[in-house]
Amino acid sequence: MSMMRSAASYKSWARGQCFTPSSSKTNDGFTIDDSSSSGGGGGSGSGSGSDDNSSFYPSERCRAFDTVGYIHLPQFASADVVASMKTTMEQLVNDEWMTSSSSTSTTASSSSSAAVETFRTDDKQVDAQGRSDYFLDSATKIHYFAEPYAVHTDKNNGSTTLKEEYRCNKVTALNKAGHGLHLRPGIFHEYTTSTAISTLLRELGYVDPVVPQSMYIFKQGRRSTSTNDDADLDMDGVVTSHQDSTFLSTTPHQTCIGLWLALDDATINNGCLWVRPGSHDEGIRRQFVRNPKHFGCSLEYQHGKNNNEDTSNDSGRSGDSNEGDTVNCAAPQMIFRDLTTTTTNNDESTTTTDETQRNNNAVPWEGKLPENSLPIPDCPGLYKAGFVPLPCKAGDLLVFAGALDHLSLANYTSNARHTFQLHCVEGEGAGVVWSKENWLQYPNGVPFMKL
Numbered sequence: 001m002s003m004m005r006s007a008a009s010y011k012s013w014a015r016g017q018c019f020t021p022s023s024s025k026t027n028d029g030f031t032i033d034d035s036s037s038s039g040g041g042g043g044s045g046s047g048s049g050s051d052d053n054s055s056f057y058p059s060e061r062c063r064a065f066d067t068v069g070y071i072h073l074p075q076f077a078s079a080d081v082v083a084s085m086k087t088t089m090e091q092l093v094n095d096e097w098m099t100s101s102s103s104t105s106t107t108a109s110s111s112s113s114a115a116v117e118t119f120r121t122d123d124k125q126v127d128a129q130g131r132s133d134y135f136l137d138s139a140t141k142i143h144y145f146a147e148p149y150a151v152h153t154d155k156n157n158g159s160t161t162l163k164e165e166y167r168c169n170k171v172t173a174l175n176k177a178g179h180g181l182h183l184r185p186g187i188f189h190e191y192t193t194s195t196a197i198s199t200l201l202r203e204l205g206y207v208d209p210v211v212p213q214s215m216y217i218f219k220q221g222r223r224s225t226s227t228n229d230d231a232d233l234d235m236d237g238v239v240t241s242h243q244d245s246t247f248l249s250t251t252p253h254q255t256c257i258g259l260w261l262a263l264d265d266a267t268i269n270n271g272c273l274w275v276r277p278g279s280h281d282e283g284i285r286r287q288f289v290r291n292p293k294h295f296g297c298s299l300e301y302q303h304g305k306n307n308n309e310d311t312s313n314d315s316g317r318s319g320d321s322n323e324g325d326t327v328n329c330a331a332p333q334m335i336f337r338d339l340t341t342t343t344t345n346n347d348e349s350t351t352t353t354d355e356t357q358r359n360n361n362a363v364p365w366e367g368k369l370p371e372n373s374l375p376i377p378d379c380p381g382l383y384k385a386g387f388v389p390l391p392c393k394a395g396d397l398l399v400f401a402g403a404l405d406h407l408s409l410a411n412y413t414s415n416a417r418h419t420f421q422l423h424c425v426e427g428e429g430a431g432v433v434w435s436k437e438n439w440l441q442y443p444n445g446v447p448f449m450k451l
Ligand SMILES: O=C(O)CCC(=O)C(=O)O
Pocket: 217, 219, 239, 244, 271, 272, 273, 406, 407, 408, 419, 421
């Protein structure tokens, strides 16, 4: 079996496979599962067993991934690695978020910000992320995004500050940190560049895997209801249904893959991941794109346009540089393009033949939760829509295709549920190109980290 095929040449990817970890360890301390012949072992689905083309795959987990779109690798990271990630993140938050210090390093630098930015995935996502320089600037840095409920917005001037009750324990206010954690020397970088990760990706068919982004998600425990009687606690920290390739698109085909490392046990009660097996074959439903009305046709980021900073000395990035473009700074930076109804056009750089053929897969829960997703643990609407929960232990890795429909509910326990996530794509060495329309662009042509 040649390992030189592209990721897209596998049909796609598995039905809740849970692989028994092998005892093998890489010399960098991260477990790898040399499961080329192993399979099954307690997964939540039914993808095991040989099928007509099993000899096509280099391993059982590869076949499983291709079949249903995800695999579950128990004990991928050791307890020490998990503990180190959690401690490191807490330290970063305390040292860097909303402090007066600010690093000048160009990669994965910290950034202090008086205003507090939030993160959300509901119908206000364009308002939150689609208008934020802090979000766009986070590509190569570690930026911090709070839960909306932890932030006070001044009614008069719209300024945002962290509520008093979170100031002495800032880590409990956060939704996520990203998107350049892997660029900073330390545990996140070590894990990202470990042999275990690159071996896994190559086994799954990646030829030139690169890492556009990493993030740490906090999934806070349930807040007290006494002071929040009017709050919709069921939406706290919810990640609505989406496909990661919506945000991390490549051409001529989608190659995004998510590596979701549990840093706490994840259960239905605390907001584990739910996935819809097989949905990775349905094509991408939406694309989160830079808005030409804001950026002009070049789609290039012009720092400070949003907040009226003077960019006249910012060589090559002035707000007027795109001759012929009509730009409107008030227009959102990012917008969603619907690929389920768009009549696709093969001249458009972002439209692939793949999507042209598979753009009739609208789902009513896109960017939302399916109807009757609650209450837990029964979640009738989720099962009805075809989702299955993927509970896992701290240190387990969930690997899923960028087109796999997934979501997570609120955390109904009192403790946070942390994860560290990498998103990888094929690089140019595999003939794959990062979309210029993606929100995430590295400055000055800096390439993504190769694995
Ligand atoms: O960790 C979670 O709750 C969901 C994360 C997720 O779906 C994502 O970031 O794409």
